[in-house]
Amino acid sequence: MRDYRELGSLLRRLNGKGYGAYRELEGAWRFPEFILFVDHVQGDPFATPSRLRVRVPMEVAGIPRDFYRNKPRKTALEDLLLREIARWVPKVTKGGRGSGHSGRFAVVDFGQCILHRTAVWVTEGYVEAILSVGLPAAGRRILGHEAAEMLLSELPALVRRALYFQNLDKVAVREHMACSEDAETLREQLAERRLVAFVAEGAILPRESGVSDRPLREGAVPFVPPPSLSVTLERPNRGPIRGMGIPEGVTLIVGGGYHGKSTLLSALAQGVYNHIPGDGREYVVTRREAVVIRAEDGRFVCGVDISAFISNLPDGTDTVNFSTQNASGSTSQAANIMEVLEAGAKVLLMDEDTSATNFMIRDARMQELVAKEKEPITPFLDKVRPLYRDHGVSSILVMGGSGDYFEVADCVIMMDAYRPVDVTGKAKEIVRRYPLKRRPEGGERFGRIPRRVPDLFSIRARSPKGKLKVRASKMALQLGNSVIDLSRVHQIAEVPQTRAIGYILAYLAENGRRFSGRPLREILEAVEREIDEEGLWPFLPARYGDLAAPRRFEVAAALNRLRTLRLRY
Ligand code: ADP
Ligand code: MG
Numbered sequence: 001m002r003d004y005r006e007l008g009s010l011l012r013r014l015n016g017k018g019y020g021a022y023r024e025l026e027g028a029w030r031f032p033e034f035i036l037f038v039d040h041v042q043g044d045p046f047a048t049p050s051r052l053r054v055r056v057p058m059e060v061a062g063i064p065r066d067f068y069r070n071k072p073r074k075t076a077l078e079d080l081l082l083r084e085i086a087r088w089v090p091k092v093t094k095g096g097r098g099s100g101h102s103g104r105f106a107v108v109d110f111g112q113c114i115l116h117r118t119a120v121w122v123t124e125g126y127v128e129a130i131l132s133v134g135l136p137a138a139g140r141r142i143l144g145h146e147a148a149e150m151l152l153s154e155l156p157a158l159v160r161r162a163l164y165f166q167n168l169d170k171v172a173v174r175e176h177m178a179c180s181e182d183a184e185t186l187r188e189q190l191a192e193r194r195l196v197a198f199v200a201e202g203a204i205l206p207r208e209s210g211v212s213d214r215p216l217r218e219g220a221v222p223f224v225p226p227p228s229l230s231v232t233l234e235r236p237n238r239g240p241i242r243g244m245g246i247p248e249g250v251t252l253i254v255g256g257g258y259h260g261k262s263t264l265l266s267a268l269a270q271g272v273y274n275h276i277p278g279d280g281r282e283y284v285v286t287r288r289e290a291v292v293i294r295a296e297d298g299r300f301v302c303g304v305d306i307s308a309f310i311s312n313l314p315d316g317t318d319t320v321n322f323s324t325q326n327a328s329g330s331t332s333q334a335a336n337i338m339e340v341l342e343a344g345a346k347v348l349l350m351d352e353d354t355s356a357t358n359f360m361i362r363d364a365r366m367q368e369l370v371a372k373e374k375e376p377i378t379p380f381l382d383k384v385r386p387l388y389r390d391h392g393v394s395s396i397l398v399m400g401g402s403g404d405y406f407e408v409a410d411c412v413i414m415m416d417a418y419r420p421v422d423v424t425g426k427a428k429e430i431v432r433r434y435p436l437k438r439r440p441e442g443g444e445r446f447g448r449i450p451r452r453v454p455d456l457f458s459i460r461a462r463s464p465k466g467k468l469k470v471r472a473s474k475m476a477l478q479l480g481n482s483v484i485d486l487s488r489v490h491q492i493a494e495v496p497q498t499r500a501i502g503y504i505l506a507y508l509a510e511n512g513r514r515f516s517g518r519p520l521r522e523i524l525e526a527v528e529r530e531i532d533e534e535g536l537w538p539f540l541p542a543r544y545g546d547l548a549a550p551r552r553f554e555v556a557a558a559l560n561r562l563r564t565l566r567l568r569y
Contacts, residue, residue, distance in 0.1 A: 004031045015144025045100030049132040061127045062165040076180035081120045084162040092157040101134025108546035113273040113493040116549040130545025178237035183274040187285040197286040200243035204280025205267040215280035221418040228422040249410035260418040261398045290347035291340040292490040294354035295329040303567045308447030309334035329356030342450045343556040351398040364437035382442030390446040458566035461506035470502035489557045496548035507539040524552040
């Protein structure tokens with residue numbers, strides 16, 4: 001391993017040379033207090049910045065084991081250290097100093113969630129962090145002295161500030177860790193209490209704006225649980241906490257327009273992840289297998305059995321093995337449900353705002369006018385109970401527009417000026433007073449859950465030239481030459497998750513033989529287990545620091561929307 005003083009003289013020597021000479025930096029460098037790995041050097045100042053990795057021995061970083069002794073704590077600590085690096089970059093580095101990305105230190109972007117990430121990881125032996133660094137140049141000539149300042153003075157300062165325990169705000173570290181561990185424990189209590197979600201008293205659910213995930217600062221009404229749905233759960237760090245428990249079964253969220261129904265549902269959707277202190281939803285938790293369902297017209301569908309909901313299409317299309325390049329509102333919603341059930345969903349979250357009306361309801365008058373034989377769709381209304389009874393899958397529905405659902409609901413929550421009121425009794429009373437004239441159309445049973453075997457060789461992650469191509473954005477994932485539309489997949493928390501999904505799919509494509517012939521469900525379980533045990537590394541071609549772990553449902557969502565996907569059976 002070369003010594004950092006040698007790095008100084010090398011950089012001085014490279015000064016003024018062509019950019020490509022930076023390649024000589026690749027490899028490991030011993031600094032007095034850490035090791036620097038130059039994993040990848042960018043081709044020119046405008047290319048994706050270089051990838052550097054620092055490894056600080058734990059004797060130096062000095063983080064007590066208590067802070068990473070279990071998984072939620074370790075994940076929270078790593079997440080916090082990443083945020084610390086991001087916070088210190090503008091304070092201890094000079095930034096732009098030359099052409100392109102010259103001079104810039106950066107870490108991956110992150111949001112309100114505490115996620116398992118690849119940017120920072122902590123072991124008993126050391127703390128390691130991946131930085132992206134624009135090696136400086138004027139035009140294409142190496143600025144060696146600037147580079148020396150960046151790597152020999154700014155970098156050590158950054159490491160010292162952000163990764164040494166003695167320099168961290170201990171209160172903030174504890175808070176971050178406690179928040180994550182407590183949320184995790186709350187979520188674990190849901191199943192044994194037969195709840196699907198929990199919303200703590202005092203939680204702030206509304207967001208700053210439609211494009212920001214930060215809490216609404218002004219005029220936010222804190223959450224008040226209705227007494228009849230109040231439960232108290234335990235937290236290991238901050239003691240018991242009271243909140244609204246949503247029971248398993250069928251739950252409706254009703255109420256007037258603009259009263260906070262969709263806001264509650266969105267908070268529940270995000271409750272599958274842990275949130276940072278101050279988010280407002282720290283103690284809003286939902287079962288990990290809760291998935292948002294919506295209509296998604298225009299999407300691709302590959303051989304999904306949607307016959308539970310749709311049969312006898314006018315053109316004779318097979319709905320047991322339903323494929324289309326251009327689904328309608330209702331067929332897309334049916335496919336979305338069947339796919340997430342296949343992937344193992346236990347809770348469905350649906351909002352009338354984003355549902356196909358004819359998929360949700362079909363009232364008595366319509367039944368009178370359009371006979372069952374002429375209507376391919378069995379509305380969700382007729383399937384929501386069999387779904388729970390046969391498969392144990394609960395539903396939470398925002399339904400301000402149809403009282404027909406009172407009949408099938410176990411629990412009805414009314415949002416009244418952002419305050420939830422338990423109106424289950426009232427709704428049941430109305431059901432008794434105004435009996436339903438419509439005929440149930442769903443039959444006795446829900447129907448079978450699909451068990452497809454994907455042809456993993458139909459995933460093409462490489463460009464025609466053979467280059468692995470994974471590009472993630474807020475709306476889409478590009479894999480090879482295919483673009484997967486993810487704009488209507490709501491539970492992707494951050495772009496780094498999308499990127500990880502891309503590499504996971506690429507891995508499945510390249511290791512098709514390992515999973516060949518196995519049902520999608522098993523493949524997803526294997527991927528999830530691997531992430532749980534080994535993290536994301538096994539799926540990556542190199543040490544990338546810009547990924548965050550996705551859930552299996554979002555991996556499945558991307559695969560299901562990949563237009564080249566084919567099935568084995
Ligand atoms: P609905 O789905 O019932 O029509 P939304 O959930 O879309 O209503 O909420 C309507 C508006 O009220 C949104 O701008 C939302 O941010 C805001 N809002 C929601 N909950 C709260 C709250 N607890 N405090 C303050 N504003 C809220
Ligand atoms: Mg709404």
